[in-house]
Amino acid sequence: MKLAYARGPPIAVFAGSWKCTVSPIDGTPIALGEPFGDCEPDIDRLISIATTVRIIKQMGVKVFISRELGEDEVDAAYAGGADGVLEELSFSRDEYRDGVQFVLFQPADPVELVNRVREIAQRHKKPFDVLVATSFENAKVFAPYVDGVVLTGGWVGVELTRIDHLPEVGRCVHCGMDxxxxxxxxxxxxxxxRRLIKVITSTRPPRSKAVFRSVFKQYVNVNRLRFKVV
Ligand SMILES: [Zn+2]
Structure with missing residues:
Protein backbone atom coordinates (compact mmCIF):
# COMPACT_ATOMS: atom_id res chain seq x y z
CA MET A 1 0.00 0.00 0.00
CA LYS A 2 1.42 3.39 -1.02
CA LEU A 3 1.55 5.60 2.05
CA ALA A 4 2.21 9.18 3.18
CA TYR A 5 2.95 10.48 6.67
CA ALA A 6 -0.30 12.32 7.46
CA ARG A 7 -0.30 13.36 11.12
CA GLY A 8 2.25 13.60 13.95
CA PRO A 9 5.39 15.57 14.84
CA PRO A 10 7.00 17.78 12.13
CA ILE A 11 9.70 15.13 11.60
CA ALA A 12 9.12 11.39 12.00
CA VAL A 13 11.74 8.66 11.79
CA PHE A 14 11.12 5.89 9.31
CA ALA A 15 11.41 2.28 10.51
CA GLY A 16 10.17 -1.03 9.16
CA SER A 17 11.69 -1.24 5.68
CA TRP A 18 11.32 -5.03 6.01
CA LYS A 19 7.55 -4.49 5.67
CA CYS A 20 7.94 -2.51 2.42
CA THR A 21 8.86 -3.00 -1.23
CA VAL A 22 10.19 0.55 -1.54
CA SER A 23 10.79 2.92 1.38
CA PRO A 24 13.41 5.15 3.01
CA ILE A 25 16.26 3.34 4.79
CA ASP A 26 15.44 2.69 8.47
CA GLY A 27 16.40 5.68 10.61
CA THR A 28 15.76 8.23 7.84
CA PRO A 29 13.66 11.26 8.88
CA ILE A 30 10.47 11.91 6.94
CA ALA A 31 8.65 15.25 6.80
CA LEU A 32 5.05 15.73 7.89
CA GLY A 33 2.75 15.26 4.91
CA GLU A 34 5.33 13.47 2.81
CA PRO A 35 4.81 10.34 0.68
CA PHE A 36 7.39 7.74 1.74
CA GLY A 37 6.84 4.21 0.49
CA ASP A 38 4.90 1.12 -0.43
CA CYS A 39 4.43 -0.76 2.85
CA GLU A 40 2.12 -2.76 5.06
CA PRO A 41 -0.24 -0.29 6.79
CA ASP A 42 0.62 -1.44 10.34
CA ILE A 43 4.04 0.14 9.91
CA ASP A 44 2.66 3.21 11.72
CA ARG A 45 3.51 1.58 15.08
CA LEU A 46 7.18 1.14 14.12
CA ILE A 47 7.46 4.72 12.84
CA SER A 48 5.80 5.90 16.04
CA ILE A 49 8.33 4.06 18.23
CA ALA A 50 11.34 5.31 16.22
CA THR A 51 9.99 8.87 16.31
CA THR A 52 9.36 8.75 20.06
CA VAL A 53 12.93 7.60 20.72
CA ARG A 54 14.35 10.43 18.61
CA ILE A 55 12.28 13.06 20.43
CA ILE A 56 13.42 11.82 23.87
CA LYS A 57 17.06 11.63 22.74
CA GLN A 58 16.87 15.27 21.71
CA MET A 59 16.27 16.04 25.42
CA GLY A 60 19.85 14.90 26.07
CA VAL A 61 19.20 11.56 27.80
CA LYS A 62 19.94 7.98 26.82
CA VAL A 63 16.97 5.90 25.72
CA PHE A 64 16.50 2.20 26.43
CA ILE A 65 13.64 -0.14 25.66
CA SER A 66 12.71 -3.60 26.84
CA ARG A 67 13.24 -6.66 24.69
CA GLU A 68 9.69 -7.64 25.68
CA LEU A 69 8.42 -5.12 23.11
CA GLY A 70 9.30 -7.57 20.34
CA GLU A 71 11.96 -7.84 17.66
CA ASP A 72 10.40 -5.42 15.14
CA GLU A 73 9.75 -2.84 17.85
CA VAL A 74 13.31 -3.08 19.23
CA ASP A 75 14.75 -2.58 15.74
CA ALA A 76 12.44 0.41 15.24
CA ALA A 77 13.75 1.88 18.50
CA TYR A 78 17.34 1.44 17.28
CA ALA A 79 16.38 3.19 14.04
CA GLY A 80 15.24 6.10 16.22
CA GLY A 81 18.60 6.15 17.99
CA ALA A 82 17.97 3.96 21.06
CA ASP A 83 21.05 3.24 23.17
CA GLY A 84 20.21 -0.34 24.05
CA VAL A 85 17.80 -2.84 25.56
CA LEU A 86 17.22 -2.93 29.30
CA GLU A 87 17.92 -6.67 29.57
CA GLU A 88 21.52 -6.16 28.41
CA LEU A 89 22.33 -3.56 31.08
CA SER A 90 23.94 -4.10 34.45
CA PHE A 91 21.16 -2.68 36.62
CA SER A 92 19.09 -3.10 39.77
CA ARG A 93 15.61 -1.83 40.60
CA ASP A 94 14.89 0.87 43.23
CA GLU A 95 18.05 0.09 45.20
CA TYR A 96 21.80 -0.02 44.57
CA ARG A 97 23.27 -3.51 44.28
CA ASP A 98 27.01 -4.14 44.31
CA GLY A 99 28.73 -3.37 41.03
CA VAL A 100 25.71 -2.34 38.92
CA GLN A 101 26.06 0.57 36.52
CA PHE A 102 22.43 1.67 36.56
CA VAL A 103 19.66 1.89 39.14
CA LEU A 104 16.18 1.87 37.63
CA PHE A 105 13.38 3.79 39.32
CA GLN A 106 9.66 4.13 38.65
CA PRO A 107 8.85 7.21 40.76
CA ALA A 108 5.62 9.20 40.89
CA ASP A 109 7.40 12.51 40.27
CA PRO A 110 10.89 14.11 40.17
CA VAL A 111 10.74 15.05 43.88
CA GLU A 112 10.36 11.42 44.90
CA LEU A 113 13.12 10.47 42.48
CA VAL A 114 15.85 12.92 43.50
CA ASN A 115 15.35 12.30 47.21
CA ARG A 116 15.45 8.56 46.70
CA VAL A 117 18.66 8.86 44.65
CA ARG A 118 20.34 10.91 47.38
CA GLU A 119 19.30 8.46 50.11
CA ILE A 120 20.82 5.56 48.17
CA ALA A 121 24.01 7.54 47.52
CA GLN A 122 24.39 8.35 51.23
CA ARG A 123 23.98 4.72 52.22
CA HIS A 124 26.24 3.09 49.61
CA LYS A 125 28.71 5.83 48.61
CA LYS A 126 29.15 4.23 45.18
CA PRO A 127 28.67 5.72 41.71
CA PHE A 128 25.65 4.77 39.59
CA ASP A 129 23.61 6.18 36.72
CA VAL A 130 19.93 6.92 37.20
CA LEU A 131 17.30 5.42 34.90
CA VAL A 132 13.57 6.02 35.02
CA ALA A 133 11.01 3.67 33.50
CA THR A 134 8.23 5.82 32.09
CA SER A 135 5.92 6.59 29.19
CA PHE A 136 6.62 9.11 26.43
CA GLU A 137 4.40 11.73 28.08
CA ASN A 138 6.20 11.57 31.45
CA ALA A 139 9.68 11.20 29.96
CA LYS A 140 9.66 14.97 29.38
CA VAL A 141 9.07 15.52 33.10
CA PHE A 142 11.95 13.27 34.23
CA ALA A 143 14.52 13.95 31.47
CA PRO A 144 16.21 16.90 33.25
CA TYR A 145 16.90 14.70 36.32
CA VAL A 146 18.15 11.40 34.87
CA ASP A 147 20.90 9.81 32.77
CA GLY A 148 18.48 7.69 30.81
CA VAL A 149 14.89 6.74 30.23
CA VAL A 150 13.44 3.26 29.75
CA LEU A 151 10.45 3.87 27.51
CA THR A 152 7.50 1.71 28.48
CA GLY A 153 4.96 2.90 25.91
CA GLY A 154 2.58 5.77 25.31
CA TRP A 155 4.32 6.38 21.99
CA VAL A 156 3.86 9.63 20.09
CA GLY A 157 0.87 9.54 17.73
CA VAL A 158 1.71 8.91 14.07
CA GLU A 159 -0.97 8.54 11.39
CA LEU A 160 -0.44 7.38 7.83
CA THR A 161 -2.71 7.82 4.85
CA ARG A 162 -3.09 5.85 1.64
CA ILE A 163 -2.03 7.61 -1.56
CA ASP A 164 -2.32 6.81 -5.29
CA HIS A 165 1.05 7.91 -6.55
CA LEU A 166 4.53 7.70 -5.10
CA PRO A 167 6.81 10.38 -6.61
CA GLU A 168 10.57 10.23 -6.55
CA VAL A 169 11.85 12.19 -3.52
CA GLY A 170 15.23 13.92 -3.63
CA ARG A 171 16.64 15.27 -0.37
CA CYS A 172 19.07 18.11 0.31
CA VAL A 173 20.19 17.56 3.91
CA HIS A 174 22.03 20.91 3.85
CA CYS A 175 18.83 22.89 3.18
CA GLY A 176 16.47 20.50 5.02
CA MET A 177 14.42 20.22 1.86
CA ASP A 178 12.80 17.30 0.06
CA ARG A 194 24.25 20.04 -3.89
CA ARG A 195 23.48 16.58 -5.24
CA LEU A 196 20.17 15.22 -3.95
CA ILE A 197 19.88 11.97 -1.96
CA LYS A 198 17.21 9.60 -3.20
CA VAL A 199 14.91 9.05 -0.19
CA ILE A 200 12.62 6.27 -1.45
CA THR A 201 14.60 3.23 -2.47
CA SER A 202 14.47 -0.54 -2.76
CA THR A 203 17.98 -0.73 -1.22
CA ARG A 204 17.93 -2.84 1.94
CA PRO A 205 20.95 -2.46 4.21
CA PRO A 206 21.39 -5.29 6.76
CA ARG A 207 18.99 -5.13 9.70
CA SER A 208 21.69 -4.60 12.34
CA LYS A 209 22.21 -2.31 15.32
CA ALA A 210 25.40 -0.89 13.76
CA VAL A 211 23.61 0.05 10.53
CA PHE A 212 20.68 1.64 12.41
CA ARG A 213 23.18 3.66 14.49
CA SER A 214 25.12 4.94 11.50
CA VAL A 215 21.96 6.10 9.67
CA PHE A 216 20.71 7.77 12.85
CA LYS A 217 24.03 9.62 13.24
CA GLN A 218 23.92 10.76 9.63
CA TYR A 219 20.63 12.59 10.31
CA VAL A 220 20.96 13.49 14.00
CA ASN A 221 21.40 17.21 13.25
CA VAL A 222 18.48 17.48 10.84
CA ASN A 223 16.09 19.62 12.87
CA ARG A 224 13.97 20.99 10.08
CA LEU A 225 12.66 19.23 7.03
CA ARG A 226 9.95 20.30 4.62
CA PHE A 227 9.04 19.35 1.11
CA LYS A 228 8.62 21.25 -2.12
CA VAL A 229 6.75 20.02 -5.17
CA VAL A 230 8.69 20.27 -8.43
ZN1 LIG B 1 20.28 22.52 -0.78
Whole structure:
Protein backbone atom coordinates (compact mmCIF):
# COMPACT_ATOMS: atom_id res chain seq x y z
CA MET A 1 0.00 0.00 0.00
CA LYS A 2 1.42 3.39 -1.02
CA LEU A 3 1.55 5.60 2.05
CA ALA A 4 2.21 9.18 3.18
CA TYR A 5 2.95 10.48 6.67
CA ALA A 6 -0.30 12.32 7.46
CA ARG A 7 -0.30 13.36 11.12
CA GLY A 8 2.25 13.60 13.95
CA PRO A 9 5.39 15.57 14.84
CA PRO A 10 7.00 17.78 12.13
CA ILE A 11 9.70 15.13 11.60
CA ALA A 12 9.12 11.39 12.00
CA VAL A 13 11.74 8.66 11.79
CA PHE A 14 11.12 5.89 9.31
CA ALA A 15 11.41 2.28 10.51
CA GLY A 16 10.17 -1.03 9.16
CA SER A 17 11.69 -1.24 5.68
CA TRP A 18 11.32 -5.03 6.01
CA LYS A 19 7.55 -4.49 5.67
CA CYS A 20 7.94 -2.51 2.42
CA THR A 21 8.86 -3.00 -1.23
CA VAL A 22 10.19 0.55 -1.54
CA SER A 23 10.79 2.92 1.38
CA PRO A 24 13.41 5.15 3.01
CA ILE A 25 16.26 3.34 4.79
CA ASP A 26 15.44 2.69 8.47
CA GLY A 27 16.40 5.68 10.61
CA THR A 28 15.76 8.23 7.84
CA PRO A 29 13.66 11.26 8.88
CA ILE A 30 10.47 11.91 6.94
CA ALA A 31 8.65 15.25 6.80
CA LEU A 32 5.05 15.73 7.89
CA GLY A 33 2.75 15.26 4.91
CA GLU A 34 5.33 13.47 2.81
CA PRO A 35 4.81 10.34 0.68
CA PHE A 36 7.39 7.74 1.74
CA GLY A 37 6.84 4.21 0.49
CA ASP A 38 4.90 1.12 -0.43
CA CYS A 39 4.43 -0.76 2.85
CA GLU A 40 2.12 -2.76 5.06
CA PRO A 41 -0.24 -0.29 6.79
CA ASP A 42 0.62 -1.44 10.34
CA ILE A 43 4.04 0.14 9.91
CA ASP A 44 2.66 3.21 11.72
CA ARG A 45 3.51 1.58 15.08
CA LEU A 46 7.18 1.14 14.12
CA ILE A 47 7.46 4.72 12.84
CA SER A 48 5.80 5.90 16.04
CA ILE A 49 8.33 4.06 18.23
CA ALA A 50 11.34 5.31 16.22
CA THR A 51 9.99 8.87 16.31
CA THR A 52 9.36 8.75 20.06
CA VAL A 53 12.93 7.60 20.72
CA ARG A 54 14.35 10.43 18.61
CA ILE A 55 12.28 13.06 20.43
CA ILE A 56 13.42 11.82 23.87
CA LYS A 57 17.06 11.63 22.74
CA GLN A 58 16.87 15.27 21.71
CA MET A 59 16.27 16.04 25.42
CA GLY A 60 19.85 14.90 26.07
CA VAL A 61 19.20 11.56 27.80
CA LYS A 62 19.94 7.98 26.82
CA VAL A 63 16.97 5.90 25.72
CA PHE A 64 16.50 2.20 26.43
CA ILE A 65 13.64 -0.14 25.66
CA SER A 66 12.71 -3.60 26.84
CA ARG A 67 13.24 -6.66 24.69
CA GLU A 68 9.69 -7.64 25.68
CA LEU A 69 8.42 -5.12 23.11
CA GLY A 70 9.30 -7.57 20.34
CA GLU A 71 11.96 -7.84 17.66
CA ASP A 72 10.40 -5.42 15.14
CA GLU A 73 9.75 -2.84 17.85
CA VAL A 74 13.31 -3.08 19.23
CA ASP A 75 14.75 -2.58 15.74
CA ALA A 76 12.44 0.41 15.24
CA ALA A 77 13.75 1.88 18.50
CA TYR A 78 17.34 1.44 17.28
CA ALA A 79 16.38 3.19 14.04
CA GLY A 80 15.24 6.10 16.22
CA GLY A 81 18.60 6.15 17.99
CA ALA A 82 17.97 3.96 21.06
CA ASP A 83 21.05 3.24 23.17
CA GLY A 84 20.21 -0.34 24.05
CA VAL A 85 17.80 -2.84 25.56
CA LEU A 86 17.22 -2.93 29.30
CA GLU A 87 17.92 -6.67 29.57
CA GLU A 88 21.52 -6.16 28.41
CA LEU A 89 22.33 -3.56 31.08
CA SER A 90 23.94 -4.10 34.45
CA PHE A 91 21.16 -2.68 36.62
CA SER A 92 19.09 -3.10 39.77
CA ARG A 93 15.61 -1.83 40.60
CA ASP A 94 14.89 0.87 43.23
CA GLU A 95 18.05 0.09 45.20
CA TYR A 96 21.80 -0.02 44.57
CA ARG A 97 23.27 -3.51 44.28
CA ASP A 98 27.01 -4.14 44.31
CA GLY A 99 28.73 -3.37 41.03
CA VAL A 100 25.71 -2.34 38.92
CA GLN A 101 26.06 0.57 36.52
CA PHE A 102 22.43 1.67 36.56
CA VAL A 103 19.66 1.89 39.14
CA LEU A 104 16.18 1.87 37.63
CA PHE A 105 13.38 3.79 39.32
CA GLN A 106 9.66 4.13 38.65
CA PRO A 107 8.85 7.21 40.76
CA ALA A 108 5.62 9.20 40.89
CA ASP A 109 7.40 12.51 40.27
CA PRO A 110 10.89 14.11 40.17
CA VAL A 111 10.74 15.05 43.88
CA GLU A 112 10.36 11.42 44.90
CA LEU A 113 13.12 10.47 42.48
CA VAL A 114 15.85 12.92 43.50
CA ASN A 115 15.35 12.30 47.21
CA ARG A 116 15.45 8.56 46.70
CA VAL A 117 18.66 8.86 44.65
CA ARG A 118 20.34 10.91 47.38
CA GLU A 119 19.30 8.46 50.11
CA ILE A 120 20.82 5.56 48.17
CA ALA A 121 24.01 7.54 47.52
CA GLN A 122 24.39 8.35 51.23
CA ARG A 123 23.98 4.72 52.22
CA HIS A 124 26.24 3.09 49.61
CA LYS A 125 28.71 5.83 48.61
CA LYS A 126 29.15 4.23 45.18
CA PRO A 127 28.67 5.72 41.71
CA PHE A 128 25.65 4.77 39.59
CA ASP A 129 23.61 6.18 36.72
CA VAL A 130 19.93 6.92 37.20
CA LEU A 131 17.30 5.42 34.90
CA VAL A 132 13.57 6.02 35.02
CA ALA A 133 11.01 3.67 33.50
CA THR A 134 8.23 5.82 32.09
CA SER A 135 5.92 6.59 29.19
CA PHE A 136 6.62 9.11 26.43
CA GLU A 137 4.40 11.73 28.08
CA ASN A 138 6.20 11.57 31.45
CA ALA A 139 9.68 11.20 29.96
CA LYS A 140 9.66 14.97 29.38
CA VAL A 141 9.07 15.52 33.10
CA PHE A 142 11.95 13.27 34.23
CA ALA A 143 14.52 13.95 31.47
CA PRO A 144 16.21 16.90 33.25
CA TYR A 145 16.90 14.70 36.32
CA VAL A 146 18.15 11.40 34.87
CA ASP A 147 20.90 9.81 32.77
CA GLY A 148 18.48 7.69 30.81
CA VAL A 149 14.89 6.74 30.23
CA VAL A 150 13.44 3.26 29.75
CA LEU A 151 10.45 3.87 27.51
CA THR A 152 7.50 1.71 28.48
CA GLY A 153 4.96 2.90 25.91
CA GLY A 154 2.58 5.77 25.31
CA TRP A 155 4.32 6.38 21.99
CA VAL A 156 3.86 9.63 20.09
CA GLY A 157 0.87 9.54 17.73
CA VAL A 158 1.71 8.91 14.07
CA GLU A 159 -0.97 8.54 11.39
CA LEU A 160 -0.44 7.38 7.83
CA THR A 161 -2.71 7.82 4.85
CA ARG A 162 -3.09 5.85 1.64
CA ILE A 163 -2.03 7.61 -1.56
CA ASP A 164 -2.32 6.81 -5.29
CA HIS A 165 1.05 7.91 -6.55
CA LEU A 166 4.53 7.70 -5.10
CA PRO A 167 6.81 10.38 -6.61
CA GLU A 168 10.57 10.23 -6.55
CA VAL A 169 11.85 12.19 -3.52
CA GLY A 170 15.23 13.92 -3.63
CA ARG A 171 16.64 15.27 -0.37
CA CYS A 172 19.07 18.11 0.31
CA VAL A 173 20.19 17.56 3.91
CA HIS A 174 22.03 20.91 3.85
CA CYS A 175 18.83 22.89 3.18
CA GLY A 176 16.47 20.50 5.02
CA MET A 177 14.42 20.22 1.86
CA ASP A 178 12.80 17.30 0.06
CA UNK A 179 11.88 17.75 -3.58
CA UNK A 180 8.78 15.73 -4.55
CA UNK A 181 9.19 15.09 -8.24
CA UNK A 182 5.60 15.01 -9.50
CA UNK A 183 6.44 17.18 -12.52
CA UNK A 184 10.13 17.77 -13.04
CA UNK A 185 13.03 15.49 -12.23
CA UNK A 186 15.95 17.06 -10.35
CA UNK A 187 19.45 15.84 -9.64
CA UNK A 188 20.62 18.87 -7.64
CA UNK A 189 19.14 21.17 -5.00
CA UNK A 190 17.67 24.32 -6.56
CA UNK A 191 18.87 26.40 -3.58
CA UNK A 192 22.46 25.28 -2.95
CA UNK A 193 23.33 23.10 -5.96
CA ARG A 194 24.25 20.04 -3.89
CA ARG A 195 23.48 16.58 -5.24
CA LEU A 196 20.17 15.22 -3.95
CA ILE A 197 19.88 11.97 -1.96
CA LYS A 198 17.21 9.60 -3.20
CA VAL A 199 14.91 9.05 -0.19
CA ILE A 200 12.62 6.27 -1.45
CA THR A 201 14.60 3.23 -2.47
CA SER A 202 14.47 -0.54 -2.76
CA THR A 203 17.98 -0.73 -1.22
CA ARG A 204 17.93 -2.84 1.94
CA PRO A 205 20.95 -2.46 4.21
CA PRO A 206 21.39 -5.29 6.76
CA ARG A 207 18.99 -5.13 9.70
CA SER A 208 21.69 -4.60 12.34
CA LYS A 209 22.21 -2.31 15.32
CA ALA A 210 25.40 -0.89 13.76
CA VAL A 211 23.61 0.05 10.53
CA PHE A 212 20.68 1.64 12.41
CA ARG A 213 23.18 3.66 14.49
CA SER A 214 25.12 4.94 11.50
CA VAL A 215 21.96 6.10 9.67
CA PHE A 216 20.71 7.77 12.85
CA LYS A 217 24.03 9.62 13.24
CA GLN A 218 23.92 10.76 9.63
CA TYR A 219 20.63 12.59 10.31
CA VAL A 220 20.96 13.49 14.00
CA ASN A 221 21.40 17.21 13.25
CA VAL A 222 18.48 17.48 10.84
CA ASN A 223 16.09 19.62 12.87
CA ARG A 224 13.97 20.99 10.08
CA LEU A 225 12.66 19.23 7.03
CA ARG A 226 9.95 20.30 4.62
CA PHE A 227 9.04 19.35 1.11
CA LYS A 228 8.62 21.25 -2.12
CA VAL A 229 6.75 20.02 -5.17
CA VAL A 230 8.69 20.27 -8.43
ZN1 LIG B 1 20.28 22.52 -0.78
Missing amino acids: FLMYGNSLKRCVYCG
